[in-house]
Amino acid sequence: MENLQAxxxxxxxxxxxxxxxxxxxxxxxxxxxxxxxxxEDCENMVEHVLGKREVIHTVLxxxxxDVATEHxxxxxxxxxIIKSDEPLxxxxxxxxxxxxxxxxxxxxxNFGYVDKTKPGIIGVLDKLGKDQKxxxxxxxxxxxAIVSASVSRIAHK
Amino acid sequence: MENLQAxxxxxxxxxxxxxxxxxxxxxxxxxxxxxxxxxEDCENMVEHVLGKREVIHTVLxxxxxDVATEHxxxxxxxxxIIKSDEPLxxxxxxxxxxxxxxxxxxxxxNFGYVDKTKPGIIGVLDKLGKDQKxxxxxxxxxxxAIVSASVSRIAHK
Amino acid sequence: MENLQAxxxxxxxxxxxxxxxxxxxxxxxxxxxxxxxxxEDCENMVEHVLGKREVIHTVLxxxxxDVATEHxxxxxxxxxIIKSDEPLxxxxxxxxxxxxxxxxxxxxxNFGYVDKTKPGIIGVLDKLGKDQKxxxxxxxxxxxAIVSASVSRIAHK
Amino acid sequence: MENLQAxxxxxxxxxxxxxxxxxxxxxxxxxxxxxxxxxEDCENMVEHVLGKREVIHTVLxxxxxDVATEHxxxxxxxxxIIKSDEPLxxxxxxxxxxxxxxxxxxxxxNFGYVDKTKPGIIGVLDKLGKDQKxxxxxxxxxxxAIVSASVSRIAHK
Numbered sequence: 001m002e003n004l005q006a007x008x009x010x011x012x013x014x015x016x017x018x019x020x021x022x023x024x025x026x027x028x029x030x031x032x033x034x035x036x037x038x039x040e041d042c043e044n045m046v047e048h049v050l051g052k053r054e055v056i057h058t059v060l061x062x063x064x065x066d067v068a069t070e071h072x073x074x075x076x077x078x079x080x081i082i083k084s085d086e087p088l089x090x091x092x093x094x095x096x097x098x099x100x101x102x103x104x105x106x107x108x109x110n111f112g113y114v115d116k117t118k119p120g121i122i123g124v125l126d127k128l129g130k131d132q133k134x135x136x137x138x139x140x141x142x143x144x145a146i147v148s149a150s151v152s153r154i155a156h157k
Numbered sequence: 158m159e160n161l162q163a164x165x166x167x168x169x170x171x172x173x174x175x176x177x178x179x180x181x182x183x184x185x186x187x188x189x190x191x192x193x194x195x196x197e198d199c200e201n202m203v204e205h206v207l208g209k210r211e212v213i214h215t216v217l218x219x220x221x222x223d224v225a226t227e228h229x230x231x232x233x234x235x236x237x238i239i240k241s242d243e244p245l246x247x248x249x250x251x252x253x254x255x256x257x258x259x260x261x262x263x264x265x266x267n268f269g270y271v272d273k274t275k276p277g278i279i280g281v282l283d284k285l286g287k288d289q290k291x292x293x294x295x296x297x298x299x300x301x302a303i304v305s306a307s308v309s310r311i312a313h314k
Numbered sequence: 315m316e317n318l319q320a321x322x323x324x325x326x327x328x329x330x331x332x333x334x335x336x337x338x339x340x341x342x343x344x345x346x347x348x349x350x351x352x353x354e355d356c357e358n359m360v361e362h363v364l365g366k367r368e369v370i371h372t373v374l375x376x377x378x379x380d381v382a383t384e385h386x387x388x389x390x391x392x393x394x395i396i397k398s399d400e401p402l403x404x405x406x407x408x409x410x411x412x413x414x415x416x417x418x419x420x421x422x423x424n425f426g427y428v429d430k431t432k433p434g435i436i437g438v439l440d441k442l443g444k445d446q447k448x449x450x451x452x453x454x455x456x457x458x459a460i461v462s463a464s465v466s467r468i469a470h471k
Numbered sequence: 472m473e474n475l476q477a478x479x480x481x482x483x484x485x486x487x488x489x490x491x492x493x494x495x496x497x498x499x500x501x502x503x504x505x506x507x508x509x510x511e512d513c514e515n516m517v518e519h520v521l522g523k524r525e526v527i528h529t530v531l532x533x534x535x536x537d538v539a540t541e542h543x544x545x546x547x548x549x550x551x552i553i554k555s556d557e558p559l560x561x562x563x564x565x566x567x568x569x570x571x572x573x574x575x576x577x578x579x580x581n582f583g584y585v586d587k588t589k590p591g592i593i594g595v596l597d598k599l600g601k602d603q604k605x606x607x608x609x610x611x612x613x614x615x616a617i618v619s620a621s622v623s624r625i626a627h628k
Contacts, residue, residue: 004391007391011389053402053627054404054575057392057395057403057404057405058405060389060391060392060395061379061392061396061405063389064379064382064388064389064392064393065375065378065379067389068378068382068387068388073382073387074378074382075325075374075377075378075381077318077321077374078371078374078375078378079378081371081374082375087263087312088263088312088313088367089371090261090262090263090368090371090412091371091372091375091409091412093262093265093266094262094408094409094412095405095408095409097262097265098404098405098408101572101573102572102573102574102575103573104247104525104573105247105250105251105254106244106245106247108250108254108265108268108269109250109268109269109272109273110269110273111265111266111269112265112266112267112268112269112270112272112273113269113270113272113273113274115266115269115270116266116267116269116270117270155244155245156245156524161548164548168546210470210559211418211561214549214552214560214561214562215562217546217548217549217552218536218549218553218562220546221536221539221545221546221549221550222532222535222536224546225535225539225544225545230539230544231535231539232482232531232534232535232538234475234478234531235528235531235532235535236535238528238531239532245524246528247525247528247569248528248529248532248566248569251565251566251569252562252565252566255561255562255565258415258416259415259416259417259418260416261368261416313367401577401626402577402626402627404575404576404577407576407579407580408576411576411579418561419561419564419565419568420558420559420561422564422568422579422582422583423564423582423583423586423587424583424587425579425580425583426579426580426581426582426583426584426586426587427583427584427586427587427588429580429583429584430580430581430583430584431584469558469559470559
C-alpha cells in the first residue's frame with residue numbers, strides 16, 4: 001500500500017491539494033477542543049488517514065472521474081451532470097462519506113459542516129469547479145472527508 | 158401508521174418539540190435557495206417526514222432510551238454514558254443518521270451542519286441535557302435529522 | 315427525469331441487463347413472503363426504482379466507470395485495480411449501497427445476500443468480469459442493489 | 472476502555488453469547504478464503520473487534536434495549552414493536568450496521584448474508600426471540616455485525 005499511498009498523494013498535489021492544506025483545516029476545526037494541538041500533529045494525522053486502503057481507493061477513483069469528465073471521456077449525459085456539479089447529483093458525497101464512515105460519527109458531522117461552510121482549500125476547489133476551469137466535483141468532497149476523518153481520529157485520542 | 162404517527166408527534170410534544178419548532182429550522186436552512194418558501198410549506202414537509210415508518214420508529218426508540226435513562230432504568234454503565242452525553246458515544250448520531258440517510262445526501266450534509274451549530278430548538282434540547290435537567294442525548298440528534306430530511310425533500314422538489 | 319430514466323434503462327440493456335432479468339431475482343427473493351406476487355409486479359417495481367434520481371445517477375456513473383476502465387481511459391493504477399475487480403476494492407459496493415440505503419434495512423440485508431450468492435444475471439455479469447471479457451466491477455453490485463431495493467419496497471407494501 | 476470491554480463481554484455471556492460462539496461463525500465464513508485460519512485466530516479477532524469503543528457502545532445499548540423491552544419498561548407502543556421483532560422495524564439493523572460500517576464493505580455484505588441465513592448462535596437467538604422466551608431483537612443483529620466485522624478484518628490482513 002505504501003507505493004499506492006505515494007501515488008494518491010502525488011495525484012492530490014497535481015490537482016492542487018497538499019497535506020498541509022488539509023492539515024490547516026483539521027487544525028481550525030479541532031484547536032478549541034485540543035489546546036496543545038500543533039499543525040504538525042494535524043499533518044501526521046492526515047498522512048495517517050491517507051495510508052488507509054479505502055481512502056486511497058476513494059481518492060484515486062474520485063480524481064479519475066473528475067479528470068475523465070474534464071476531458072469529456074464519459075457518456076454525454078453523465079459527463080454533463082458531473083461537469084456542472086448539479087446540486088441533486090449526490091454520488092460525490094456518497095463516495096466521500098465512505099471515508100468519513102470508517103472514522104465514526106464525529107467525522108460525519110464535521111463532513112456535513114465543511115461541506116456546507118467550504119473553508120480553505122475546499123472553497124478554492126469549489127470555486128474552480130463552479131467557474132468550470134477544472135472539474136472538482138468529486139475532489140472537494142473527498143478533501144472534506146479526509147479532513148473530517150482526521151479531526152475525528154484526533155478527537156478519539 | 159397514521160395512529161403511530163400521532164403517537165410519535167405526541168411524544169415529541171411531551172419532550173418539548175413541536176412541528177412548528179422544526180419547521181422554523183427548515184425555513185432558515187432553505188429560504189435562500191427557495192425564495193417563495195413559507196413556514197407552512199415547512200410544517201407540511203416536517204409532518205410528511207414524520208409520516209414515514211422508519212422515522213416514527215426512530216423517534217419512539219430514541220425517546221424511549223432518553224426517558225429510560227432519565228429514570229435510571231438501564232444497566233449502570235450504559236445509563237451513565239447516555240446521561241452524560243459522552244462526546245465519544247455515537248449511537249445517538251447513528252440512529253439519527255438513519256433518518257437522514259433515506260432522504261439523500263443533502264440531508265446528510267445539513268445534518269452535520271445543524272449537529273455542529275445547534276440552532277433553535279436543537280440548542281434548547283442540548284442545553285437542557287448538558288445541565289442534566291432532562292436527558293435529550295437521542296432527541297437533539299433526531300430533531301436535527303428530521304429537519305435535515307425535510308430540507309432535503311424541499312430541495313428535491 | 316423521465317428522459318434520463320430512459321437513458322439509464324438503455325445503458326443497462328447495452329451492458330446486458332434488462333428489467334426482466336432483475337425482476338426474476340426480485341421474484342425469487344420475495345415469493346415466499348408474498349404468495350400472490352407476480353413477475354409483472356416485480357417488473358413494475360424495478361421500473362419504479364429505476365425512476366428515482368439517485369438510482370439513475372448511480373447507474374450512469376457506475377457504467378461510465380466500467381466502460382472507461384474497459385477502454386483503459388483512467389490513470390493506470392486505478393484502471394488496473396478496477397479492471398481486476400480487486401477483492402479489497404470496495405468503491406463499487408459503496409456506490410451500490412447508496413441505492414440500497416434509500417430503501418431501508420431490508421434492502422441492505424438482501425444486498426449483502428445477493429452480493430455473496432450471485433444469483434441469475436448477477437452471476438453472469440460477475441463471470442464475464444472475472445474472465446476479463448468485459449468490465450462489470452460496478453454493474454454487478456448496482457444490479458444487486460436495484461434488486462434489493464425492489465424487494466424491500468415490495469415487503470413494505 | 473479495557474474495563475468497559477470486560478463489561479460488554481460479560482453482558483454478552485449473560486445473554487447467551489460467548490466469544491467462541493462468534494468465532495465459530497467467523498471461521499465458517501472465512502475458512503475457504505484463508506486455508507490456514509484457526510479457531511483461535513477467529514477468537515482473537517472477535518476479541519479485538521470487541522475492544523473498539525463504538526462496538527462496546529452498540530453492544531451495551533442494544534442489550535439494554537432488549538432487557539428493558541423484556542421487562543416492559545418502555546412506552547407500550549414501542550415496547551410491543553420491539554418485543555414482536557416486527558419485520559418492518561429496522562432500528563436493530565441500523566445499530567448493528569454501525570459496527571459493520573467501520574470495517575468496510577466486506578463486513579457489510581457478510582452482515583446481509585448472516586442476517587438472512589442465520590447460522591449458529593444467531594439462529595439460536597432468533598428462535599428464542601420468536602418464541603417470545605427472551606427478547607433478542609437487537610442482540611441477534613449485533614452478533615451478526617461483530618462476526619461480519621471480524622471476517623472483514625481477517626480478509627484485509
